[in-house]
Amino acid sequence: MRRTPKDVEQNARTVSRRGIIFGGLQLLMFGTLGWRMRQLQLRDSEQFRLLADENRINIRLLPPARGLIFDRNGKALAINEQNYRVVIVREDAGDVEKVLSQLQMLINLSDEDVAAALKTVKQRSPFVPITVADHLTWDDVAKIAVNAPALPGITPEVGFSRVYPRGKDFAHVIGYVGPVSDYDLAKIDDQDPLLQIPKFQIGKTGVENKKERDLRGKAGTKSIEVNAVGRVMRELERQEGQSGDDLQLTIDASLQNYAEARLAGQSASCVVMDVKSGDLIAIGSAPSFDPNKFVRGISVPDYQGLLDDEFRPLASKSVQGTYPPGSTVKMVTALAALEGDFADAADTVRCNGYTEVADRNFHCWKRGGHGKVDLVSSLVESCDVYYYEMAQKVGIENISAMAKRLGLGSKFSLPLSAVASGLAPTKEWKRKRYGKDWVIGDSLNAAIGQGFVKSSPLQLAVMTARIASGTDITPRLVKTINGRETLAPKPESLGIATSSLKAVRDGMFGVSNLTRGTGFRSRIIAKGMRMAGKTGTSQVRNISAAERASGVIRNEDLPWKRRDHALFVGYAPADDPKYAISVVVEHGGGGSTAAAPIARDIMLQALYGELPPLDAYPTNQRSTIRRQQREINILASTRKAGAKDST
């Protein structure tokens, strides 16, 4: 429409004026935006830069290689072996189900494994590699590699897993590793970030557990850049960790192997200790189990089988088991009597087969009695009545004090699981424990290693070594850590008079070398290798007066659980002791028949360092021994082969 020039002029002015007003508003907005930029980018820049780095940089731990374990001669006991596994990446695989079923045709893969993998694959981001199968053989890996084009998204990977090449032989000593659990985390106070890695392997039992800190090593780190969904873009920095320290044990792998083979078939244990250095040369416990199964994850039926076994394969009986030591403790009572001047070695006691104390009859194992016995013959023939007499003279406090001096009832610090402390009872202990007063009968029982007295095979071996050496030698299991010799305390003299020790040693020599000796059958006749020892048979049941009257039931006629424990302790060579040994056969019957032969065989093996010549054995036993050696040889070698199979 037509406008007057005046109108046009006025309109133009209005537009300009209002345009300028609006321009002012816009300027204000520019100011605000600029101010905000300054605020974010200049004032708070450092803080935001930090947040950005926190966003993108992820610190990952690099697990260190676990320290290896060797025996005293450098034979490998625990190693890290390359472990082949196969992983699948969803985004590369496409149809995961199809790829997995193709994989199933190539390698041994259960339907459960496939289902588990499928489930995990669906839960995680598409680029996260998921382990489908573990512990593959090289053949499997080769098959997968050849068929790679048909298996998109599948890649074989190499990791490390713990392997125990000697399988069952060292299950109780070395133990095994397993993935760290919530229970472990709650139990141990350890801030090591490595423990936060899912399925990180830590020692669960034995040396693996007790020497965890040495074996584990230090974590390395790598910084990686990740994007918003966690995909790794690149590695920014890497700091290598420090692998764990290697351990060398004092155990001799071949003796351990022999000992385990010799004990096989029974619920038994043995400890061989070097008398001079305290080194534990063998710690046997039978039956055993394959620790490699635990590393891989033991199946429920296998595990239940181990739990249900009457012979308790999971227990390390040599250090965890405590038994009434029976007659093997008689040296303690004898030494307590001699050292306390309560008796002289030549003093005699008359044994009629029993003694009456506090209106109770205490029986000797020999029904008719031993007649007149002195200290040496009391040990040789293991007369109980002699020690009933001594117990009354010496008193429990002195006996227990001597037991402690010799290592019974004391806990040795060894890197093994649940090392038992046993018990050398005192009057005060009984009051505290049972709220009852000590009675004389308790002392009599303690004097012959029954009643409250409890000791482990390890403690019995230490006791024997101390008697043989006259020093307070302590056991040692770890020889070197990372090549450095572990320092053992220098053994000091026990302070027991030489004459007392000599009397006891003579008695022990007699046990194994005199015709009347309870261990005579299991003697060593090789020159300079003769053994001194002591048998022990400890009851696990009470024999009633009625049974005693009608004749004590023979062990063979009792159910296994009610039979006597068979024990033997000894050292050899008798004139220059090198090794001390203890053997306990649970419910094995008599010490002289069940335990002593085992102790002799293992001792000879230790002394010779190989299968001993037959002429170390008494002439009339050689043919039996030859047969037995052959059997054990086969057993020992199959154990080795079995161990290799399971790797």
Add this chain to the structure above:
Amino acid sequence: MSYLEYNIKHVPTGLRKVLHVNWPLVLLMIAIASFGFLMLYSVAGGSFDPWASAQMKRFAMGLGLMFFIGFVPIYLWRNLSPLFYIVSLVLLVLVELVGETGMGAQRWLNLGFMRLQPSELMKIALVLVLAAYYDWLDNERRSKLLWVLIPVLLIVIPSFLVLRQPDLGTTLLLMIGGASVIFFAGVHWMYFAGVISAGIATVAGVFLSRGTPYQFLKDYQYRRIDTFLDPSADPLGAGYHITQAKIALGSGGWTGRGFMQGTQTRLNFVPEKHTDFIFTTLAEEFGFVGAASLLALYAGVLIFAFASAFKNKDRFSSLMIMGLAVTFFLYFAVNMSMVMGLAPVVGVPLPLVSYGGSAMLVILISFGFVQSAHIHRPR
């Protein structure tokens, strides 16, 4: 002054029009778009695919369209503007009926060869029709209530349709863009004061009544407003985006982390890094210097557009240029406020920089009209 009144002899014709194009504006726009190409190349991890090359093609096409529109005499566009408005309105209704849904909103019409967003067309058509309206209306009637209600209706009808899609960002742009034209036309300022006071009163009423028995809205509606206004209250949901965007911006510092070195955007911590949040990439990689430069380029566009409007004696032309310039201003002001955490997250792209065909085409078409007005201005 109406077009018929000026001296037609002085308006350039034929190829001579090229000399009269507002070249500074064109160059500024190319500069801004180049920022966009650079950033799209960067967020694709140093690749022209998939975004930068497509964006360059579209920009070239849009630039051609801009010149084509610019060379057509402005009076023709003015006469067609009611038609544009009606067509846009019909398309908006069609979107409501048969539109395609994308990202939770019904915005697109599938034309077979391209997907059309009628709300984008409406941004231009509304400004054009309002400018034409005030060009036609004489001064005596412009502040009368009835004659004010007509443009208000012209604004409210499409705004309502767009809000239903729902597209809050575009609604805001339409309403403020339209209102600015009414303001520039010289309608009595009391109307604006009244509307603004009423708006403030409503908002105050809504918030002040909260918690009292007379509250305007339901509790859950209040909670939704809360997260909308303050996303940081919900750091893993709505707040995540804005927090990450702020980190990206902030970590740029003075000069930025360097071209293609921005970790926040390159590693996908910032969402929509190639579209609505592309400013964060720029700010992260080129720092304060880069972000302020882009702001300066935008300011340059506004200055040249307003200068062109002030000099133009044709009422339609000057009102239209200013209205379109305000729409352009709203685009980047809302976008930048959003990514810098000054405003709630509403989907508005950064003009000429964000990846996307519709928005870029609309900006270039609108500047085609600006060029047409500039070339064919009365002399």
